[in-house]
Amino acid sequence: MSFTNHRKMQLYGALLLLPAAVLLTTFAxxxxxxxxxxxxxxxGFRGAPTEFVGLENYQVLFDDPTxxxxxxxxxxxxxxTIPTSIALALGMALFVNxxxxxxxxxxMAYFTPTILPMIxxxxxxxxxxAP
Structure with a gap:
């Protein structure tokens, strides 16, 4: 593969990733x-400016027993829940396979709850x- 062809493929890959990167950056x-x-x-309350307190908010949080x-x-x-749900999903997949x-x-019974909201x-x- 030539250098220019390789560069075109890199640019193509970057352009394909661009929408996902923009959405991930914007919403995450x-x-x-x-x-x-x-x-x-x-x-600040009632129009008062905000006050920089640094890590004091975190100190208050970590001191709270709740x-x-x-x-x-x-x-x-x-x-x-996480290991249980992974084990159940794996067991169901092995059972159906x-x-x-x-x-x-x-x-179909397993997949229907996934597809119905999309429908x-x-x-x-x-x-x-199209009313």
């Missing part, structure tokens, strides 16, 4: 950075654009 990275920056300030209780509950929930009478019907949304948009 930018709000996260903005939230971290805003967390370093106290909001925060630690909520963090513990979230950790327990995550440790309990095996020799099974009516395998197509079982697969409903498509019908709603079809109603809007």
């Amino acid at each position: 990275y930018l709000p996260t950075v903005t939230t971290v920056i805003n967390s370093l300030f106290l909001p 925060f630690w209780k909520v963090a513990r509950n979230n950790l327990i929930y995550a440790v309990g 095996g020799k099974l009478r009516g395998r197509g019907v079982v697969r 409903a949304a498509a019908n709603i948009w079809m109603f809007f654009y």
Whole structure:
């Protein structure tokens, strides 16, 4: 492959990734950075300017016993549900992949809840654009 052809393929790949990168930056990275920056300030009330407090907000958060209780509950929930859901999904996939009478019907029963919201949304948009 020539150098110019290689460069064209790199540009093509970058252009294909550009929409996803813009959306990810707009809806994931930018709000996260903005939230971290805003967390370093106290909001001003009734038109008063915001006040920079640095890490004081985090100190107040870490000193709050409710925060630690909520963090513990979230950790327990995550440790309990994530491995369980992965094990169930893997077990169901192995079950459906095996020799099974009516395998197509079982697969359809598993896949239907995934596809139905997309069908409903498509019908709603079809109603809007072609009444």
